[in-house]
Every structure is written in structure tokens, then in C-alpha cells.
Amino acid sequence: EAQVTQNPRYLITVTGKKLTVTCSQNMNHEYMSWYRQDPGLGLRQIYYSMNVEVTDKGDVPEGYKVSRKEKRNFPLILESPSPNQTSLYFCASKRGPNQPQHFGDGTRLSIL
Amino acid sequence: SQQGEEDPQALSIQEGENATMNCSYKTSINNLQWYRQNSGRGLVHLILIRSNEREKHSGRLRVTLDTSKKSSSLLITASRAADTASYFCATDPQNDYKLSFGAGTTVTVRA
Numbered sequence: 001e002a003q004v005t006q007n008p009r010y011l012i013t014v015t016g017k018k019l020t021v022t023c024s025q026n027m028n029h030e031y032m033s034w035y036r037q038d039p040g041l042g043l044r045q046i047y048y049s050m051n052v053e054v055t056d057k058g059d060v061p062e063g064y065k066v067s068r069k070e071k072r073n074f075p076l077i078l079e080s081p082s083p084n085q086t087s088l089y090f091c092a093s094k095r096g097p098n099q100p101q102h103f104g105d106g107t108r109l110s111i112l
Numbered sequence: 113s114q115q116g117e118e119d120p121q122a123l124s125i126q127e128g129e130n131a132t133m134n135c136s137y138k139t140s141i142n143n144l145q146w147y148r149q150n151s152g153r154g155l156v157h158l159i160l161i162r163s164n165e166r167e168k169h170s171g172r173l174r175v176t177l178d179t180s181k182k183s184s185s186l187l188i189t190a191s192r193a194a195d196t197a198s199y200f201c202a203t204d205p206q207n208d209y210k211l212s213f214g215a216g217t218t219v220t221v222r223a
Contacts, residue, residue, distance in 0.1 A: 004154075045211065092155075103147075
């Protein structure tokens, strides 16, 4: 089954403790992206990647890092999480230009 | 940046009625996409309409695009309880990678 898989689905952690949210897609898509969703703000793009080793900042990249060492994986790293990064996070992938995105089920992060 | 803006923010209708929501955006686009999100779940793609298209259908969904007014509409006909969800428009601007979402329209279909 074609899918985008995120882990963990839920995480409660404390300020400053490094964490990684993994994202994997099995559709051989070149493009992957991370979003955060906050009430009243819709989805905002954090980082995106056009292919292996090619990443760029989205609209809200501060406090986040990404890497794209393999085509299927695009982890999101919070080196020193803070409470304002409490949010619902989505990973997405797509085949190429003018194509729809496929979303994972989301990761709900709470940073105390 | 949030380019698409949906209107209304919320909509409550009776089962069997039609639901219409609108999306306005600011800059030139390659395409505009509509997504549905059920509570607490990921977004599901509904329709992609390219900038040179004016109307597109998929089952009970009809999407229009007016690039001169920078607006789009999503019509759900003969609504069902299962259509209860939030609906988002997303604009795919010229660089093709920074998809911008609006804040969404929450649709409630009453039985």
C-alpha cells in the first residue's frame, strides 16, 4: 500500500531534549516536505526536499533541521525543542511538479 | 506564508444539501489543490486544478478556478455525514515547491 509513515504519532517531552520525528515513503517520490499545523493558522511549511541531499527552508524553519540521505526518508530534527514548537506535524511527499501531495497521519508533539 | 484563504470558516448543513466553500489567493499559481482533513488525521487530496483549467469534477465534487479573480470554489453536492471534515485549499505558486495552505473551512453535515 502506498503510504507516508511518520513516527512517533504522539510524543510528550521536555524543553531542550533533542528529538527526531521520522518520515518514510514507499512511492519513490522525489519531493518531500514537513508542515506544522496550528489552530487558526492552517498548515505552514517547515522544510522541503526536491531530491536526495537537496533541501530548502519553508516558511517557518527556525528551530528545525532536516536531512535527506536516502530518497525514502526525510527526518525532522528538533535539536533543542521549546514549548512554541508544540504542534501537529505532517510529512508529505509527491512524485513531481503539478502533482498532489500524499500526507502522513501526523505527529502530535507536546513540549513542556 | 499563508496565501490561500477559505471562506466561510465554518459551515453547517443538512444531509443531502450542497456545500460551497471559496478560496482566494494573492499571487500567480501553477495549480490549486483542495484537501480534506478528518479530525486528527492527515490530509487527503481531493482535486488538483491547473491554472489553464476552469472547472474540474470528481464524483460529487466540483471545483472552479478563476485566475482573473484569483479565486476558486469547491462544491460538494448531496452531502453525507461522512463529508464532515475540514477542507483546505492549497496554492502551488511559481516555484512549485512551496505549497501554501489556507486556514480551512470546517464543514459539519447534520443527519
